[in-house]
Amino acid sequence: MKRKLVVIGNGMAGARLVEEILLRGGGERFEIVMFGDEPYGNYNRILLSNVLAGAHDPKDIFINPLRWYEDNHVKLHAGVRVASVDRAARLVHGDNGVVESYDDLVFAMGSSAFVPRMDGIEKNGVFVFRTLDDCDSIIKYTEGRKTAAVIGGGLLGLEAARGLMERGMKVHVVHLMNHLMEVQLDRMAGSILRSTLVRMGLQVHLEKATCEITGNGSVTGLRFKDGGTLDCDMVVISAGIRPNTQLAKEAGLTVARGIVVGDDLATPDDPNVFAIGECSEHDGKTYGLVAPLWDQARVLAERLSARRPQATYHGSKIATKLKVMGVDLAVMGDRESSGPDDEEVTYAEAKRGVYKKVIVRDGRIVGAILLGDPAAAPGLVQAFDRGVEVPDNRAELLFQLDAGAANTTRIEDLPDDTQICNCNGVSKGDILDAVKKGCRSLKVLCDTTRAGMGCGTCKKQVETLLEFGAGDSKVEDPSVHYYVPGVPLPKPDLVEEIRARGLKSVSAVFRELADGKEDPGSKPGLASLLKTLWGKDYVDERDARFINDRVHANIQRDATFSVIPRIYGGVTTADQLRAIADAADKYDAKMVKITGGQRIDLLGIKKEDLPNVWRDLGMPSGHAYSKAFRTCKTCVGSEFCRYGVGHSTELGIKIEERFQGIESPHKMKLATAGCPRNCSEATTKDIGAVAIEGGLWEIYVGGAAGSRVRKGDILCTVGSQEEVLLYTGRFMQYYRENGKYLERTYDFIERVGIDKVRAVVVDDAEGIAERLDAAMQASVDAYVDPWKETPHETQFSESLEPQGQLVQLRTARAVGER
Ligand SMILES: Cc1cc2nc3c(=O)[nH]c(=O)nc-3n(C[C@H](O)[C@H](O)[C@H](O)COP(=O)(O)OP(=O)(O)OC[C@H]3O[C@@H](n4cnc5c(N)ncnc54)[C@H](O)[C@@H]3O)c2cc1C
Numbered sequence: 001m002k003r004k005l006v007v008i009g010n011g012m013a014g015a016r017l018v019e020e021i022l023l024r025g026g027g028e029r030f031e032i033v034m035f036g037d038e039p040y041g042n043y044n045r046i047l048l049s050n051v052l053a054g055a056h057d058p059k060d061i062f063i064n065p066l067r068w069y070e071d072n073h074v075k076l077h078a079g080v081r082v083a084s085v086d087r088a089a090r091l092v093h094g095d096n097g098v099v100e101s102y103d104d105l106v107f108a109m110g111s112s113a114f115v116p117r118m119d120g121i122e123k124n125g126v127f128v129f130r131t132l133d134d135c136d137s138i139i140k141y142t143e144g145r146k147t148a149a150v151i152g153g154g155l156l157g158l159e160a161a162r163g164l165m166e167r168g169m170k171v172h173v174v175h176l177m178n179h180l181m182e183v184q185l186d187r188m189a190g191s192i193l194r195s196t197l198v199r200m201g202l203q204v205h206l207e208k209a210t211c212e213i214t215g216n217g218s219v220t221g222l223r224f225k226d227g228g229t230l231d232c233d234m235v236v237i238s239a240g241i242r243p244n245t246q247l248a249k250e251a252g253l254t255v256a257r258g259i260v261v262g263d264d265l266a267t268p269d270d271p272n273v274f275a276i277g278e279c280s281e282h283d284g285k286t287y288g289l290v291a292p293l294w295d296q297a298r299v300l301a302e303r304l305s306a307r308r309p310q311a312t313y314h315g316s317k318i319a320t321k322l323k324v325m326g327v328d329l330a331v332m333g334d335r336e337s338s339g340p341d342d343e344e345v346t347y348a349e350a351k352r353g354v355y356k357k358v359i360v361r362d363g364r365i366v367g368a369i370l371l372g373d374p375a376a377a378p379g380l381v382q383a384f385d386r387g388v389e390v391p392d393n394r395a396e397l398l399f400q401l402d403a404g405a406a407n408t409t410r411i412e413d414l415p416d417d418t419q420i421c422n423c424n425g426v427s428k429g430d431i432l433d434a435v436k437k438g439c440r441s442l443k444v445l446c447d448t449t450r451a452g453m454g455c456g457t458c459k460k461q462v463e464t465l466l467e468f469g470a471g472d473s474k475v476e477d478p479s480v481h482y483y484v485p486g487v488p489l490p491k492p493d494l495v496e497e498i499r500a501r502g503l504k505s506v507s508a509v510f511r512e513l514a515d516g517k518e519d520p521g522s523k524p525g526l527a528s529l530l531k532t533l534w535g536k537d538y539v540d541e542r543d544a545r546f547i548n549d550r551v552h553a554n555i556q557r558d559a560t561f562s563v564i565p566r567i568y569g570g571v572t573t574a575d576q577l578r579a580i581a582d583a584a585d586k587y588d589a590k591m592v593k594i595t596g597g598q599r600i601d602l603l604g605i606k607k608e609d610l611p612n613v614w615r616d617l618g619m620p621s622g623h624a625y626s627k628a629f630r631t632c633k634t635c636v637g638s639e640f641c642r643y644g645v646g647h648s649t650e651l652g653i654k655i656e657e658r659f660q661g662i663e664s665p666h667k668m669k670l671a672t673a674g675c676p677r678n679c680s681e682a683t684t685k686d687i688g689a690v691a692i693e694g695g696l697w698e699i700y701v702g703g704a705a706g707s708r709v710r711k712g713d714i715l716c717t718v719g720s721q722e723e724v725l726l727y728t729g730r731f732m733q734y735y736r737e738n739g740k741y742l743e744r745t746y747d748f749i750e751r752v753g754i755d756k757v758r759a760v761v762v763d764d765a766e767g768i769a770e771r772l773d774a775a776m777q778a779s780v781d782a783y784v785d786p787w788k789e790t791p792h793e794t795q796f797s798e799s800l801e802p803q804g805q806l807v808q809l810r811t812a813r814a815v816g817e818r
């Protein structure tokens, strides 16, 4: 007869334990029952910050959907909280009345967010950040709000801040200590990280103790103990965690900070009751990262499945690679040296945000911090993990290890149990095993093992192992040829299917061509393509577009917007300038600036003022926010310039009038020059026309003068402005139909080859010139100035219904400590 195993907590530790047990044939030995008070299957909590940032859809972070439990004969009480454990009767009572008996019981209840004492935490707009539901509530509350304060400058606080910034909020991090992430970083690293994050637009307030969340019902600000205040529309509290131990305490188990367990992971009070994950305490230590729980789940699975009944756990050596608001960080072991015999080797380059520190004890690394330098991390982590003796020349230690470790500690030579993916606890052995079983492409390998599916920093190592294990049989992921990752079709096939099936909305494309699986990251690319293909018949769906495209303005660091009206060819009038000056005054523009494309930018405009600014300006949108035709920069040309041989301003105006707002895979910047002196830099634009002697125009395509500099290739030389318009439009349409999403013209030209582009666009080698011209004409005809469209009801609104009840519930849960 099977023993009955009950696991309380369906989070990262509990679910991993059950997986590990099943992997070892434990399904034969146990009837498994789980309780999880979240009403879902198990998901990757680490990726919550990506959900908050909008980079992941909630459904993409599930590790085990509800179906998995059914398929594996695991009885899951989803959404049921365990109210009590009767150890004498060996019974577990759910808060819905359900009762389960057990032979073995595992506590894996994780932690709760710690909420420091302060007034006003019951207000609408106060959140903690621990669960998918928290994340959902935060996202809903950000709509229409501008400023958020995050209380706590640790890892989770900064991750919450990143998510909120990605949602267009102005974010303040308020931290009690004198530097950020003091648990992982020393003071110098904390201060370099701070400077990096401030450059990214985060407002950081150190040594601030919050004593009150102010507001009448809903949050309006914070009050600090030093008397200072801060205005904000919402607050996320991320001030640390507390292990969930109450249930164990009530069941008579020994509890210190966590539920106390020995090397066998059993409680000292009962050999059949265990604890793992953040709620447990081993050897006086509790953990707040995932790496230890993978070790604990493995050891306990070995014991319970009787594969190795004597397996023991001796603590985890923490070496973690993280991304903090996109900044790479690796931390391992000690943060500070512990005595005069320890040696510290440090290197700091504050301007680049780089800091490296290694602590050496008895010739071995006992701690390290690597900030902003991902290349050095794998070598150091391995040297730390394996206790490698460091070279004598301490001054060169960091750099020798950087280069040397990569050479001498080849990943292929490491033991099979070396952990490659921290986020999902995947070892080298697991990866090579999957390759042996047939995974031949990086994507399939990552999907199968989950390696690389967390923060992504280990992907390079996973690829190296794939090459090592699969050799010549490694195959390229077909997805590199897809137009967008979420629809498995190269662009020409996708275009054909969209046309043949008449798919006019993004959701229709997912429904018909991606088995209904919506991929948020693919939506803007699809929206752009559909608009290109269908013009005014395209069916717009608001959630398919970025904030900039939704409000037709460019969001800035401080959550205000930049407004650039169209000034055709850079030629303006006194009336237009007056209207711009009036709007700048009336709507309190923080700066008025001439742009690199010869236009005038009103910066610092409030979101709710946008429709009024457009109305007052009475000028069309300059499309400075979208993946579309932007501007045509012009030089003075033959009308005034004594060198000019062509009327470049006249041509620039015609180009801009014709192609304004034309959507494309990426932005398109154009220019015209009145002679080869090229004052408007037309040869380094996406498309440029340069007048030469004899009334001719040279048309250049694929130029660049940004982070990359590239002189454009000559497409053709023509004899009139009308021909410039014709070939410019035909080239644009060819690029619109064949360029990958976010591929600039210079990458497109290099990928396709200028000879091929010339053959199609100029010589009509494929017989499609007429169709390209007609398609472009249709797009030109379909153009509607977005600033003249009636704003959508909620597009610019500032207030939403408060989420009162939900917020109070979440906060109360956090404060009440589970
Ligand atoms: C936003 C965020 C980002 C993070 N980023 C990282 C990172 O980058 N790297 C890293 O290493 N770690 C990170 N962590 C920490 C990591 O997620 C945790 O260490 C890990 O989830 C702990 O696993 P656990 O199973 O112990 O607890 P949890 O994953 O919290 O699971 C515990 C589960 O038990 C449930 N439960 C509690 N009490 C009961 C009860 N009485 N009855 C039924 N169910 C109950 C809880 O609701 C929860 O679902 C992050 C955490 C968060 C919140």
Ligand code: SF4
Pocket: 635, 636, 637, 638, 641, 642, 643, 644, 645, 648, 673, 674, 675, 676, 677, 678, 679, 680
């Ligand atoms: S590019 Fe030639 S025509 Fe244009 S401003 Fe310069 S010198 Fe004059």
